[in-house]
Amino acid sequence: MTLHTRWTICAAAALISAPLFAPSPAWAQGLSAAAKSQSHPQTAIPVRAKPSAAAKVGKTPRPAPTQPELPPRVPFTAAEDAVSGIPGIPTARFWADSDTDFRNALPSQPGPWLALSSGGEDGAFGAGLLSGLAAAGKRPDYAVVTGVSTGALMAPFVFAGRRYDEELRKQYTNVTAADIFEAGKSGESFVDSWPLRDLIAKEITPRLLADIAEEHRNGRRLFVVSSNLDAERCAVWNLGEIAAHGGDAALKLFRSVVLASASVPGGFPPVMIDVEANGKHFQEMHVDGGVCGQFFVAPLALMAATSDYRLPATQLDVVVNTGLQPDFKAVERFAPSILTQAVGMAVKVDTRLMLDRAYILAKRSGVAFNVATIPSSFNVPSQGSFDPKYMGALFDTGYAIGQSANPFSSEPPPYPRGPAPPASHIEKTGAN
Amino acid sequence: MQNVLLKNALRLLFGATLAGLLLASAGTPSDAARRASPVRAFDGTWSVVIYTEVGDCDRSLRYSVRIADGQVYADQQNYQMSGVVAANGVIRVTVAEGGRSASGAGRLVGNNGSGRWRTSTGECGGVWTAVRRPSSEY
Numbered sequence: 347m348t349l350h351t352r353w354t355i356c357a358a359a360a361l362i363s364a365p366l367f368a369p370s371p372a373w374a375q376g377l378s379a380a381a382k383s384q385s386h387p388q389t390a391i392p393v394r395a396k397p398s399a400a401a402k403v404g405k406t407p408r409p410a411p412t413q414p415e416l417p418p419r420v421p422f423t424a425a426e427d428a429v430s431g432i433p434g435i436p437t438a439r440f441w442a443d444s445d446t447d448f449r450n451a452l453p454s455q456p457g458p459w460l461a462l463s464s465g466g467e468d469g470a471f472g473a474g475l476l477s478g479l480a481a482a483g484k485r486p487d488y489a490v491v492t493g494v495s496t497g498a499l500m501a502p503f504v505f506a507g508r509r510y511d512e513e514l515r516k517q518y519t520n521v522t523a524a525d526i527f528e529a530g531k532s533g534e535s536f537v538d539s540w541p542l543r544d545l546i547a548k549e550i551t552p553r554l555l556a557d558i559a560e561e562h563r564n565g566r567r568l569f570v571v572s573s574n575l576d577a578e579r580c581a582v583w584n585l586g587e588i589a590a591h592g593g594d595a596a597l598k599l600f601r602s603v604v605l606a607s608a609s610v611p612g613g614f615p616p617v618m619i620d621v622e623a624n625g626k627h628f629q630e631m632h633v634d635g636g637v638c639g640q641f642f643v644a645p646l647a648l649m650a651a652t653s654d655y656r657l658p659a660t661q662l663d664v665v666v667n668t669g670l671q672p673d674f675k676a677v678e679r680f681a682p683s684i685l686t687q688a689v690g691m692a693v694k695v696d697t698r699l700m701l702d703r704a705y706i707l708a709k710r711s712g713v714a715f716n717v718a719t720i721p722s723s724f725n726v727p728s729q730g731s732f733d734p735k736y737m738g739a740l741f742d743t744g745y746a747i748g749q750s751a752n753p754f755s756s757e758p759p760p761y762p763r764g765p766a767p768p769a770s771h772i773e774k775t776g777a778n
Numbered sequence: 779m780q781n782v783l784l785k786n787a788l789r790l791l792f793g794a795t796l797a798g799l800l801l802a803s804a805g806t807p808s809d810a811a812r813r814a815s816p817v818r819a820f821d822g823t824w825s826v827v828i829y830t831e832v833g834d835c836d837r838s839l840r841y842s843v844r845i846a847d848g849q850v851y852a853d854q855q856n857y858q859m860s861g862v863v864a865a866n867g868v869i870r871v872t873v874a875e876g877g878r879s880a881s882g883a884g885r886l887v888g889n890n891g892s893g894r895w896r897t898s899t900g901e902c903g904g905v906w907t908a909v910r911r912p913s914s915e916y
Contacts, residue, residue: 522837522838523838524827524839524840528825529839529841529842530841541840729836730830730836730838731839735837
C-alpha cells in the first residue's frame with residue numbers, strides 16, 4: 347500500500363467520522379487535482395512514496411483497474427443557475443439567502459420550531475432526545491422542522507410524527523459503517539455513499555412522503571439545507587412541498603435532497619440535481635448542508651444582530667448533535683490527523699457561534715429559546731465509525747434527557763474553555 | 779468524539795488491507811495458476827464487508843474490490859493488491875502492511891461470498907461477506 351493510499355483511506359475515515367467537513371481552499375484544490383492525477387503535488391505524500399514491489403523487482407505490473415469515467419458536465423452560467431428550478435416542482439426550494447422566499451415559505455400561523463444540527467453518527471443523540479420527548483408527551487407537532495446533514499436524515503421522521511419514532515431509533519442504533527459507505531472509490535470522493543443512498547431509499551417510503559404531504563397541507567413546514575457548490579450558495583429544500591407534489595419524480599428528488607444534505611464533501615460523492623433554467627437542462631452539484639452552517643433557522647441576514655427581523659414562532663428548539671467541548675490530542679504530523687482535528691474544531695466553533703445567533707434572534711422575537719447538546723459527561727468509546735454500540739449509548743443518553751424534567755437549556759451553553767491548570771501551576775504563577 | 783477519529787482512521791487503514799486479503803489470493807499467484815486459463819466466473823465488482831468479532835478493530839467496514847480475468851484488484855488505483863480466484867471460488871489470502879499481517883479464507887459462490895479473517899497476531903478477527911454488484915453509476 348502506498349503512502350498516497352494510506353493518506354486517502356485515512357482521510358476518508360476522518361471525513362466520514364467528522365460531523366462536517368469544511369474543506370480549506372488548498373485542500374479542495376488538492377482533491378480536485380487528485381481526481382485528475384494521482385501524483386499531484388497538492389497531495390504531497392506521493393513524493394515520498396516508494397515504488398511498488400512489482401516495479402522494484404522488475405516484474406510486469408498488472409494493469410490498473412479502470413475507473414468509470416465521470417460524464418462531462420453541461421456548462422451553465424451563474425445567471426442561469428440563479429433562476430434554475432426543479433422541472434415540474436418550481437416551489438421545491440429557495441435560496442437560503444432570499445429573505446422574501448423564506449418568509450413566503452413559512453406557515454401562516456406561528457408555532458414551535460425545531461432545528462436539527464449536523465453531527466454524523468452523533469445524530470443518535472438527537473434521535474434519542476426527540477424519542478424521549480415524545481415518550482414523555484412533551485414533543486409538540488412542530489410547525490417548522492429544519493435539518494442539516496444528519497439532521498436532514500432524521501427531520502422527515504420527526505416531522506411525520508410519533509409513529510415513525512421506531513424507524514428513527516433503528517436508523518441510529520442498528521446501522522453500521524457498512525450501511526453508510528464503501529471505501530474504494532476515487533475521483534470526486536474518497537468513498538462511495540451507495541449504501542447510504544440505498545438505506546435512504548429503503549427508509550424514505552411513498553407512505554412517509556404521503557404523511558409528510560398531509561402535514562404540509564395542514565400548514566406545517568419541513569426544510570432541509572444543502573450546499574450548492576457551483577453557486578457557493580445554500581439551498582433550502584421545502585420537502586413538504588416536494589412530498590405534496592407526489593409521484594416518482596418527487597420521491598426521487600426527496601431522497602436525493604436528503605442524501606445531498608448529508609454528503610460530506612470530499613468524503614462522499616456530491617449529489618447532482620437535475621434543474622432547468624429558461625428551457626435549458628443541466629445539473630447542479632450539491633453537498634452537505636453543514637457547509638452552510640451547522641443548523642438552519644433563518645437566512646443569515648435575518649439572524650444578524652443588526653436585523654430587526656422577528657421569528658414568527660412560539661418557541662425555538664435547537665438540537666445540537668455534536669459535542670462542543672475541546673478534545674485534546676497531540677496531533678500527529680500527518681495530513682489526515684491535521685485535517686480531522688481542524689474540521690472537528692471548526693465545527694464546534696461554528697456551532698457555538700450559530701447558537702448565539704439563534705439565541706439573539708429568539709430573544710429579539712420574544713420567542714422561548716431551548717437548546718439541547720450532548721453532555722460533556724458522555725464518554726462512551728467508539729469502536730470505529732458508526733459503531734452501533736456507541737450510537738446506541740448516545741441514543742439512550744439523548745432519550746433519558748428527553749424524558750427528564752428539563753431536557754433543554756434556555757440559553758446557549760457556556761463557551762468551552764480548556765482544562766483548568768493544575769493547582770501547582772496556579773501557585774507558581776499566581777494565575778487565577 | 780474527535781479524539782477517536784485518528785484511531786478510527788488507522789483502523790480503517792488496516793481494514794483496507796483486510797479487504798484486500800479477502801478477495802486476493804495468497805500472495806503472488808503460483809506459476810501453475812498463471813499458466814492456467816483465467817477464471818472469469820467471478821469477474822466483476824464486489825462489495826466486501828468485514829465484521830470484527832474479536833478485538834479492537836472497526837466493527838464493520840465495506841470495501842469495493844474488482845475481479846478481472848480471475849485476478850483481484852482493489853477498486854481504487856492506489857491499492858497494491860494481487861491475487862487470483864480459484865475455479866471453485868475458494869480463496870485463501872494473506873496481506874502484510876507496516877509490519878502487520880492478516881490472513882483470510884473463504885469462498886465465492888455465484889454472486890455471493892463469505893469467509894473468516896484474522897490478524898497474524900490474533901489481535902482481531904471475524905467474518906466477511908461479499909456481494910457482486912453492478913459497476914459504479916454516475
